[in-house]
Amino acid sequence: xxxxxxxxxxxxxxxxxxxxxxxxxxxxxxxxxxxxxxxxxxxxxxxxxxxxxxxxxxxxxxxxxxxxxxxxxxxxxxxxxxxxxxxxxxxxxxxxxxxxxxxxxxxxxxxxxxxxxxxxxxxxxxxxxxxxxxxxxxxxxxxxxxxxxxxxxxxxxxxxxxxxxxxxxxxxxxxxxxxxxxxxxxxxxxxxxxxxxxxxxxxxxxxxxxxxxxxxxxxxxxxxxxxxxxxxxxxxxxxxxxxxxxxxxxxxxxxxxxxxxxxxxxxxxxxxxxxxxxxxxxxxxxxxxxxxxx
Amino acid sequence: xxxxxxxxxxxxxxxxxxxxxxxxxxxxxxxxxxxxxxxxxxxxxxxxxxxxxxxxxxxxxxxxxxxxxxxxxxxxxxxxxxxxxxxxxxxxxxxxxxxxxxxxxxxxxxxxxxxxxxxxxxxxxxxxxxxxxxxxxxxxxxxxxxxxxxxxxxxxxxxxxxxxxxxxxxxxxxxxxxxxxxxxxxxxxxxxxxxxxxxxxxxxxxxxxxxxxxxxxxxxxxxxxxxxxxxxxxxxxxxxxxxxxxxxxxxxxxxxxxxxxxxxxxxxxxxxxxxxxxxxxxxxxxxxxxxxxxxxxxxxxxxxxxxxxxxxxxxx
Numbered sequence: 326x327x328x329x330x331x332x333x334x335x336x337x338x339x340x341x342x343x344x345x346x347x348x349x350x351x352x353x354x355x356x357x358x359x360x361x362x363x364x365x366x367x368x369x370x371x372x373x374x375x376x377x378x379x380x381x382x383x384x385x386x387x388x389x390x391x392x393x394x395x396x397x398x399x400x401x402x403x404x405x406x407x408x409x410x411x412x413x414x415x416x417x418x419x420x421x422x423x424x425x426x427x428x429x430x431x432x433x434x435x436x437x438x439x440x441x442x443x444x445x446x447x448x449x450x451x452x453x454x455x456x457x458x459x460x461x462x463x464x465x466x467x468x469x470x471x472x473x474x475x476x477x478x479x480x481x482x483x484x485x486x487x488x489x490x491x492x493x494x495x496x497x498x499x500x501x502x503x504x505x506x507x508x509x510x511x512x513x514x515x516x517x518x519x520x521x522x523x524x525x526x527x528x529x530x531x532x533x534x535x536x537x538x539x540x541x542x543x544x545x546x547x548x549x550x551x552x553x554x555x556x557x558x559x560x561x562x563x564x565x566x567x568x569x570x571x572x573x574x575x576x577x578x579x580x581x582x583x584x585x586x587x588x589x590x591x592x593x594x595x596x597x598x599x600x601x602x603x604x605x606x607x608x609x610x611x612x613x614x615x616x617x618x619x
Numbered sequence: 620x621x622x623x624x625x626x627x628x629x630x631x632x633x634x635x636x637x638x639x640x641x642x643x644x645x646x647x648x649x650x651x652x653x654x655x656x657x658x659x660x661x662x663x664x665x666x667x668x669x670x671x672x673x674x675x676x677x678x679x680x681x682x683x684x685x686x687x688x689x690x691x692x693x694x695x696x697x698x699x700x701x702x703x704x705x706x707x708x709x710x711x712x713x714x715x716x717x718x719x720x721x722x723x724x725x726x727x728x729x730x731x732x733x734x735x736x737x738x739x740x741x742x743x744x745x746x747x748x749x750x751x752x753x754x755x756x757x758x759x760x761x762x763x764x765x766x767x768x769x770x771x772x773x774x775x776x777x778x779x780x781x782x783x784x785x786x787x788x789x790x791x792x793x794x795x796x797x798x799x800x801x802x803x804x805x806x807x808x809x810x811x812x813x814x815x816x817x818x819x820x821x822x823x824x825x826x827x828x829x830x831x832x833x834x835x836x837x838x839x840x841x842x843x844x845x846x847x848x849x850x851x852x853x854x855x856x857x858x859x860x861x862x863x864x865x866x867x868x869x870x871x872x873x874x875x876x877x878x879x880x881x882x883x884x885x886x887x888x889x890x891x892x893x894x895x896x897x898x899x900x901x902x903x904x905x906x907x908x909x910x911x912x913x914x915x916x917x918x919x920x921x922x923x924x925x926x927x928x929x930x931x932x933x934x935x
Contacts (some may be wrong), residue, residue: 380765440641462903463658608806
């Protein structure tokens with residue numbers, strides 16, 4: 326009778342076809358579920374390459390008879406849909422918002438983690454509670470404030486508030502900074518550094534991983550943001566990709582599925598690429614905020 | 620005289636009420652605080668005020684007291700009940716459903732085997748890509764003319780319904796789409812599963828437990844913090860579903876998918892009834908607050924934190 330430890334040790338050297346059925350079932354389930362999860366994306370690409378004659382075909386073929394690559398330039402550069410503008414608008418929005426949000430949230434998060442100032446627990450509790458606030462309850466007065474500031478029909482209502490920090494990112498940075506040993510702070514304080522120095526010269530270089538996490542999560546959130554631009558941007562020329570996708574459906578005409586899917590693919594690919602290259606940071610971000618208490 | 624000499628005030632310096640450290644701390648926090656006051660606190664209070672008016676952007680407005688709230692409850696605004704019903708129905712089905720799927724996926728991914736990272740990526744990508752593009756994709760998947768789902772069902776001999784134009788199947792369609800999106804919950808469960816000590820499983824094996832018993836007596840209790848976190852987030856998220864409803868069905872057919880957030884949006888930005896919309900927003904806020912408080916209170920009963928476990932020398 327082998328002990329568990331020995332079973333585990335043996336498992337490593339056993340070839341896959343001789344392994345316990347549970348492993349095979351596991352992989353089979355993963356493959357089936359994987360196909361189900363991946364298929365929508367495969368379908369998306371397939372639709373994007375279909376010629377106009379094959380839309381709505383019954384039954385649908387996975388591989389179009391003609392790989393209509395022309396759908397992509399057509400979708401992106403049709404007179405009504407001017408992709409480069411939307412792309413640049415989206416980039417501008419993402420870069421400015423992420424920059425502000427990350428820098429300020431890092432600063433604020435640092436103070437909650439390292440500076441024992443009066444009221445910090447109370448304020449941090451306040452930060453956390455705003456994370457649970459539904460956007461709708463501040464939406465209308467916010468809209469009116471921006472209207473009175475003359476910021477309507479632009480991306481300013483979305484970019485400028487980001488420069489005041491974001492609750493989730495403040496939380497993320499605070500959790501991270503709390504994992505750094507205090508000896509480092511103390512050594513610097515003894516050497517005469519003030520908190521600002523500590524933050525910039527010591528913490529920031531150490532916090533590259535969490536910075537990347539924050540930036541990655543923030544970029545994805547902003548890139549996909551639909552509701553914000555929908556409300557605050559009216560002019561067709563100033564809006565972002567997410568909203569521009571809705572311009573394909575002209576009421577009264579059949580929707581150009583293949584072009585719409587082509588444009589959607591282009592919208593989705595950058596975000597997927599960012600994720601693919603920075604996966605570990607995403608995972609770290611979710612777990613750093615998800616399970617540690619206090 | 621001797622007592623006077625011992626008066627400690629003379630020999631200890633009183634701590635100043637506000638130290639330099641406090642000022643530095645406040646300075647660091649000030650950007651967030653200012654933003655909070657301007658963009659959160661003020662609108663929060665203002666919308667409460669608005670909810671007691673009939674403000675409609677243009678024209679005169681009046682203070683109407685609780686009339687907005689009464690209209691919701693007494694049936695004057697029947698769409699309110701529709702929106703609540705749709706959103707609740709969606710939440711009640713999707714939250715448990717997606718948690719089960721997320722946990723299942725996490726369990727499948729929890730053993731370090733070759734290729735696991737690939738699947739983890741695969742299951743998380745829908746959550747990353749989620750937005751307008753994927754909403755349109757799902758609209759096409761559910762299409763009754765050559766849509767992917769009905770074609771797949773056809774392979775099994777099932778005649779799929781006309782999903783997006785059916786009163787009974789349009790909401791389930793959105794639920795299905797919602798359950799494709801389990802990436803974040805799955806990651807939380809993965810992390811939680813990795814925190815379960817192997818020694819517990821080994822001990823259970825020694826006691827002769829099979830996989831189901833191990834799951835129910837070791838795994839589930841140890842991951843209750845993760846379940847709790849996902850439930851809280853799940854409630855908050857499902858009450859605010861907007862993009863999919865707006866893009867795919869726009870509340871239709873016939874308000875069958877009139878999610879609360881969509882209804883609020885229409886009321887505010889299409890019907891321009893901003894006073895009433897503020898009331899709707901406050902109802903949403905209060906409901907979420909109530910549910911979250913109840914969840915927090917009940918957590919004590921079923922959530923197990925390792926840090927609070929009794930040690931050999933007694934409870935911590």
